[in-house]
Amino acid sequence: MSGKDRIEIFPSRMAQTIMKARLKGAQTGRNLLKKKSDALTLRFRQILKKIIETKMLMGEVMREAAFSLAEAKFTAGDFRHYSYPKCK
Numbered sequence: 064m065s066g067k068d069r070i071e072i073f074p075s076r077m078a079q080t081i082m083k084a085r086l087k088g089a090q091t092g093r094n095l096l097k098k099k100s101d102a103l104t105l106r107f108r109q110i111l112k113k114i115i116e117t118k119m120l121m122g123e124v125m126r127e128a129a130f131s132l133a134e135a136k137f138t139a140g141d142f143r144h145y146s147y148p149k150c151k
Contacts, residue, residue, distance in 0.1 A: 072078045 070082075072082065
């Protein structure tokens with residue numbers, strides 16, 4: 064600890080009481096921030112889990128859709144001109 068980090072204070076009981084109150088306030092603030100950080104981390108992980116589940120489901124749906132499209136093309140041939148008459 065360097066000399067710049069020290070608080071110059073007159074050694075008295077009143078100063079000690081003030082410093083104890085400041086220490087208590089700092090500890091309480093740190094504990095509150097830690098609880099908030101933990102809650103935000105937990106919420107982030109829940110959201111991330113939901114995103115991953117949704118991506119996996121979307122992959123399955125896309126795989127099924129691609130297979131259905133291939134099956135339809137195999138059965139009916141090229142049917143693009145029936146589906147999109149004015150699109151190219």
